[in-house]
Amino acid sequence: MRGDERLQGGMFSYVTLEQRVPEDHPLREIRRLTDVILRSLSAAFDEMYSASGRPSIAPEYVLRALLLQAFYSVRSERQLVEQLDYNLLFRWFVGLGMDDAVWNHAVFSKNCERLLTSEVAQQFFAEVNKQAKHFMSDEHFTVDGTLIQAWASQKSFRRKDGSEGDSTNFHGQQRKNETHESTTDPDARLYKKSYGKESHLAYLGHALVENRNGLIAAAMVTQADGYAEREAALLLLEEKQRGSSKRITVGADKAYDTKDFLHAARELNVTAHVSKNEKGRRSNLDRRTTRHPGYAISLSRRWLVEKSFGWLKHIGPLRQVKLRGLHKVDWIFVFSCAAHNLVRLPRLIAHQAGQGPQQQCA
DSSP states (O other): OOHHHHTTTOOOOSSOHHHHSOTTOHHHHHHHHHHHHHHHTHHHHHHHTTTTOSOSSOHHHHHHHHHHHHHTTOOOHHHHHHHHHHOHHHHHHHTOOTTOOOOOHHHHHHHHHHHHTSSHHHHHHHHHHHHHGGGSOSSEEEEEEEEEEOSOOGGGEEETTOTTTTOOOOTTOOOOTTTEEESSOTTOEEEOSSTTSOOEEEEEEEEEEETTTOOEEEEEEEEOOTTHHHHHHHHHHHHHHTTOOOOEEEEEOGGGOOHHHHHHHHHTTEEEEEOOOOSSSOOSOOHHHHTSHHHHHHHHTTHHHHHHHHHHHHTSSOSBOSOOSHHHHHHHHHHHHHHHHHHHHHHHHHHHTTOOOOOOOO
């Protein structure tokens, strides 16, 4: 039998997965940072699974795979597992060998569910920001909220008392969150971000972004209503200022120009640099704040938070979440914010080291 005939039954390679990944690929630096972060979370994983034992798929593998899903806009867990089967770069990043069997997508989804009920996202996000601390401002921030479309249809938004029956013809009816709720995602609220726009069943994602490099310093999700943005901003600022006596600044749009918000921010030792809302009324800001050069600088950096939201929605998984319930949506939002910071770090580290620009991975 000839040699070429003997090779037809299988393929042999003398090149390892490690050798196939280019030395300057940005995922190399992200993988190094991720390994450090996951090692720091090992004790938390052991405690989480102490009663039931380690799951069939290690949480470290699941988190690495979910990072790839965010970086490369993989639309579903089924497609993610499919790519892990044939994509050598994905295998290398997750930690699978070239010949290792890939998990069934249903098993992978079940293991994801176990993580979604935990506080791992906030812990992972905190560890990422420890790695990014050198690149983050600790004095100047911007805050804003963004609409996250829920995984629920308008037809599921029905009367709480059940008086509508099974009817899905809601045209001409007045529907409110006080009298209606979604049968598929009760935590979602009917909401529109601005006048003249269509209402959607949605959540609100909130982010506090530092003004030096646009990294996300804090994040959370709330139910959607007209007060949630300001209330969530104060919660994020309160957490940021806990144990600190340093005064910081926070930029925001005109929706934050209210007496209550400005007063509460001052109580937290925060100077609010918000855009003036003078449409039919007087702004609550005066020259004591606006006369300083820092006010104009803060307003000029507000685009950084919009850039972050753009990445989360157009690259990440947050244009419309495929999860239901406030806790799960908060989990994926915070985890995606951690992925956003991770994907930014290789360029920042390379720039600090005086190296040339690297190729983008997302």
